[in-house]
Amino acid sequence: MSVVRQNAVPQNDLEKLSLEFFDAWSRSDVEELLAYFAPDAVYHNVPLEPLKGTGEIQTFLEGYFSAVHLEIVTPLLATVGSTVLSERIDILTVAGRPPFDLPVAGVMTFNDSGAISEWRDYFDLGAAERGTGMIF
Secondary structure, three states, X not given: OOOOOOOOOOOOHHHHHXXXXXXXXXXXXXXXHHOOEEEEEEEEEOOOOOEEHHHHHHHHHHHHHOOEEXXXXXXXXXXXXXXXXXXXXXXXXXXXXXXXXXXXXXXXEEOOOOXXXXXXXXXXXXXXXXXXXXXX
8 A cells, every 4th residue: 555645635724724734843843833723722642641731732842843853744634613634644753763654643623713722643652652763
């Protein structure tokens, strides 16, 4: 089975916003990413503890970008109401290691202002740790 290496074509404004958000990760700009979140947002990498509020999210992002460069490819998006579902390949690069492809499924809910209020990502934590050589 081949891996699709192109983004889905957005079908609505929330899908377009989601792709813009995913693209922003490649710039490793914490402030740019925080602007997408509601102040009370919850970001949950489901194998780990949820992050609550932009303060906790900021602390996570600063630590993450000190060790990892991330590019995101999103071959599949679907929308239900104010929730966008994504199937992604997160390409993680850690110094001294080859890039690692991590399959991820995500669920993002947006509030009435268009900010992310809840984001859950589902992935194989063991595969992420083996691929990056890091313990999360």
